[in-house]
Amino acid sequence: MLACRSFTAIIDDALHAHGLGHAHYRIMQAVALQPGMAVGALLNTLGITKQSMSRALGELLSMDLVRQETAQQDRRRRELYLTARGSEIENHLFSLQREVLLRVYRNAGGKAVEGFRRVMHGLIDESDAPGVSTGAHHLPDRSSP
Numbered sequence: 001m002l003a004c005r006s007f008t009a010i011i012d013d014a015l016h017a018h019g020l021g022h023a024h025y026r027i028m029q030a031v032a033l034q035p036g037m038a039v040g041a042l043l044n045t046l047g048i049t050k051q052s053m054s055r056a057l058g059e060l061l062s063m064d065l066v067r068q069e070t071a072q073q074d075r076r077r078r079e080l081y082l083t084a085r086g087s088e089i090e091n092h093l094f095s096l097q098r099e100v101l102l103r104v105y106r107n108a109g110g111k112a113v114e115g116f117r118r119v120m121h122g123l124i125d126e127s128d129a130p131g132v133s134t135g136a137h138h139l140p141d142r143s144s145p
Contacts, residue, residue, distance in 0.1 A: 008022060010096050010100055011025065011093045011096050011097060014093055019063070023048070023052060023053075024060055024065075025090070025093055027042065027056055028066070028089070029094070030042055030045050031081065032090045032094075038071070038077050039068075042080060057080075060086070064083055064085060065083055066083065067081050067083050068080055068081075069081065
């Protein structure tokens, strides 16, 4: 819990400067990793209430950081994308955390990092969150600048 709090605190000042909170950033991260994600899939991925997501997503849309498009195949489905400004902010926030991760990974060494990744993948796979598993998404490698 302390590690999680410390890690998320790295971006607190930058979030505040943009008028954003951690819920906004979680949405931006999910959309950055899976452009075109449907609103329903975002709700499942984040595991938050519809009311919480709706409020934060509405703010991101009104701030022109996320855009919503109607899916070509299913006109009822709304797909989410980061705008250019949203992508720029998300990349900046991620880079702040990435710098710390890279420094910590270097200090821990390769075997420790591989062990950590196996543990994290195991936790994700054991999760009861629908649609979330290490096999469900092939996430881009964002480890290098």
